[in-house]
Each structure stands twice: as C-alpha cells, then as structure tokens.
Amino acid sequence: MIEIKDLHKSYKMGSNSLHVLKGINFKVEEGELVAIMGSSGSGKSTLLNILGMLDSADSGEYNLDGVPIKNLSETKAAQYRNKFLGFIFQSFNLINYKSAAENVALPLYYQKVPRKERQEKAMKYLERVGLKPWADHLPSELSGGQKQRVAIARAMAAEPKVLLADEPTGALDSKTSYEVMDLIQKINDEGNTILVVTHEEDIAHMCKRIVHLKDGVIVEDKKVEQVRAEQYV
C-alpha cells in the first residue's frame, strides 16, 4: 500500500540546514496497523507529513497504492489527500462552528458528493464511532474523547486507503486513550490500513508493528503481539 525508498528531507534553519530524514525505506501492506515511534526530533512527524502529502521530500520515492507521489501541485495534492488519506490529529482540528455531523461531512463536500448522500454517510460514520446522538452538537459541547471520535469518523467518511493518526491520544487521559485505540483497532480489524505516530509505549503496543525512528533513520522495525485496548475500557 505504502512504499518508501531512500527518503531524504532537510529544513533550512537560517544559514544552516537541518537534515531530518536521512534515507528512510519502508513498506506498509494493506490492512496493517503500524506505530511510528521516536522521541521528539526523531523525524516522525516529518515522515507523517510527507506520507500525508502535507510536505514534500527532497529526494527519494513514495508510492501510494501504486501511484507515485512526486512534484504534486497544491491542487493535485489536495485532491490526492481527499481521495487517499484520512487524517486524525492530536488536537482534533474540528471546525468549531460546525456540528459533529457537518465536520464529518466536510471531506465529502470536497469530493462533490451530493448533500443528501453526504448527510447519510456522516450519520453512518458517527454511528460507527458511537456518537450518533451527538450529531448536532458543536465541538465545544463534546468531551476530548468524543472530539477525537468525531475526527476519526471524519477521517473515515471519505473512505480513504490509509488513515494517518498523528499522536491521536496525545491530548487525552489514559482511559479515553484506550477507548480511542479500541476504536482504531476495530477499524483496522475491518481491513483498513492505519499509521499511528506516537511516543507512548503502551499505545504503540496496541498496534501490530512498531517502527522506531531515531535521528532521521529507522533503527528498529518489528512485528509485535497486539495488545487489545478493549480489556482496559
């Protein structure tokens, strides 16, 4: 599903440049649940941004479901993001003046899905995350865990090929974190490919594979026995 070869990325910081990614190679197959770990500054967020087409690599190859991602215009990148990727952010990033259902329907709006179908789909995915009764609530009326579940519903609404989660539990207490991970695991069980960036060991072990980044290179890539979050909920 995802194939990366010799990916490099450096940032210009004034006169000197910071080499963040120093040749990353890795593959993600369909249906995997991968945790990307690393301390801050290890390059894990940069990697996720490149995977999410929010940023572009300096050199290297990136293929997403067989489509080469290279030299994308802003417009093309937006279209690919919309079609291929679902984002889950640490700070939820819901639009604060739109109701839960409207937030979920937003990616579908950019796909030009007719209004009625959009609303139906939004309700369907809200139901999946167990928030159907909260469909008309504004983000400010929801708890942190609920917000993240709305964000997950939004990420799934466009039925993307890959879900990218950037510290999805970073702003949540541990009980809520496990609830969110439980949801992510269940979505993965249905065959969705998910990448989770995290620095928490217990969250990482709830995935099926852990990739360790350090100073811009992969230092470890191992399959793990998945810990089900269900038992903590």
Add this chain to the structure above:
Amino acid sequence: MWLFDKDLWIEIFHTLGKNMFRTFLTMLGVIFAMIILVLLLGSANGMSNGFNKLFAGTASNSLFVWGQSTSEPYKGFERGRRIRYKLEDADILKKQIPQIEVLAPRIELASHRGTVSVYRNGQTSGSAVYGDYPEIDNITKKKLVEGRFLNQTDIEDSKKVCVIGEETYKLLFEKGEKAMGEEIRINGVYFTVVGIYKPNNNINIDGENAVFIPFSTFQKAFNSGDRMGWMAIAVEESTPVAFVESQIKTILKTKYDIHPDDERAIGSFDMSEIFNSITAFTTVLQGFSFFVGIFTLLAGVIAISNILLITVKERTQEIGVRRALGATPIIVKRQIVIEAIVLTAFAGLVGFAIAVGILSIMNSMWGSGDDFPFVQPMISIPQFVISFILMVGLSVLIGLLPANRAVKIKPIDALREE
C-alpha cells in the same frame, strides 16, 4: 457552473452566519459608505430636480430682446438715440432666422418695468400692463388659478379682455370676491377679466402684479400704432441661443442704423445661460457626490478586506484543516472572495435601504421645494446600478487579497499551530 452550486452558498452563508457579530462589524463600513453615497447622490438629484421645478414653464432655450439707447454716434445720428422697434421686425426676424421657433412681440404701457394705475370700484393697483400675443405662453408659462390665457380670437377680434396676476387681484378685489367677467379700467378703457394667474415658484419675468391684454387691443386702446416694446424668442433646441442672438442683433443694427460695435443699443437676455450654469452646477454637484461616495465606498470595501485578512489569520487552523481534508487552493480562494462579495453586496443593500428611507423622510419634510430648491431627492436606477457594480467589482478585487493570504497558508503550518 459553480455559481449555482447550492452547497457552495450553504457553506458560505453557514460560515458567515455562524460568525454573526464579526460579519456585522465587517459590514458596518460598507453600510455607512452606501448610506453616504446614496444620500449625497439623492440630495444632488433633489437639488437638480428643485432647480428644474424652479424653471418649469420657462422655455430654457430662449432669449428676450428689447430696445435701449445708442452709445455710439453713427451715420449722422447722435449717441443716446432711443431704439424703438416696429411690429414688422418680428416678421422680418422670423423670416430671416429659421432657427426661431416662437417669437412673441410685446408692448407695455409706460416705460420698461414701469407701472400704470389700474382702477376698479375705487380700488387702485399700480400694475405693469402688457400687450401680448398668446404665443408668449410657450415661452413663459402662466399658471392659471382661474379662467384662461389670451387666445388667437382675442387678437383677431381685438377683444377687450385681460388676464391679471394674483397680486393685482388682491389689490383690486376683496378676498374671495369673484373676478371673472368683472371689468377693470386702464387709462379710461374697460377690460373684462378672463383669467387669473398665480406665481409658480419659478423665475417670474413678468412679476405677479401685471395685466395682460391682447396686443391688437393694446394698439387700438392706447394708440400705439406699429410700435413694439420687446420680443420673447424661443430658439430651436439644437441651436445655441448666442448664435441666434448675434444674428438678431446684426439684422436690427442694420435696420436701425446702429453702430456695429454698439453694445448698449439693443438689450437682450439669454435665458439659456442661466440654465446652462445651473445645469453645470448640478452636474458638478452630482459628479462630486459620486466621486466622494465612491471613495467612501472604496474605504468601506477596504475595511471588509482588512477584516477578512484578520479573520483569515484567525481561521488559519480552519483553513489548514479544510486543505488537509481536500480543499484545493481554488476552492479556498473562491470561498473567501465570495464571502467578500456577499458581505459587500448585502451591506450595500442594507445601506441602500436605510439611505432610501432617510431620503423619503427628507422628501416628505422638504421635498415640496417651497422653501429651497429640493424636490424628490432619490437616486436614479442607473446611478444605483453603476454604484452597485462598482462596489461588487471592488469587493472582488479586494477580496483577492485575503484570499491569496489564505492560500499561502501551508496546511502543515496551520495544523502545527495550537
């Protein structure tokens, strides 16, 4: 076509509607600008209408010619000779100058602007007495309160009838007394009143205290022969009055042996000059109002742009999320520009409605034009359309500023900001 995309509009009204207070503040500038523009234009129009009403009934392309005294000796005549026209001059001028539309000869009793005693039942009024042709009514229209003006039959039959001014009526008759059919006496001759006219708030060349009698009757009653006092002349709309004026003077100077350079011998008054200068005044006033109004509007639209710029900054995260979710730069741009247009157009309409309300209040208070020239202050449809198109055009141009700013935000930077 995206313009008719219902979702787009729902999205825009949703965004604006969910931020009511911000939206309202943004619109204030344009609302006030539109009020100022419409009030200025409306008032200028009101003044223009007021002046038009002031001159209603007076043919604008007209002039008056009368005789004065020569100021230069010529062909053996001494200076200071009084020029007296003959009735035949009217026909000569009409024949030689085809641009003359109406020529109404007039003769007056006593001197120019002089008055004569008019008697009735022991009451007296010092009034101007004119011998006139009915054509004069085409040049300076009389507003009749009662009866009629002089007509062709009066001239042909030399009827002893007269039309009197309201002022004359007040002097000669008791309040509410019937005047029609009554007789008044001028220099021992009796005339029957057939009409009373009232001042019509406009230029009143003849005054309100005057008596009009048929020219032919005047000739017989006061033995004036073929003398003619002055002429009121209406000129074709397309011909400048000054052109006809100089032709008339040339012809008359030749006929009466007046020195070609003598400026004083022939008196004349060009009505169109007054009209032109007033038209120029109101045009300049309107132009100025438009100028000021448009720049006020520009300031208002810039204020919208400014606030949109601020809100773009405020909405960095939102725009970042939208772009991460698949909004292309064009979609983001379009949303901001349309927000600018919708805000401006709506604010413009609100301002317009308020201003029209104020104008109609002004109209009901002073719109009659009795005290000063101010009639029906309102902006015309072309003025409204032009200012509206200008306003929306400006808002598109100025909406592009925040729109470009919004597009420059990289989703990655926007999302990092917490």
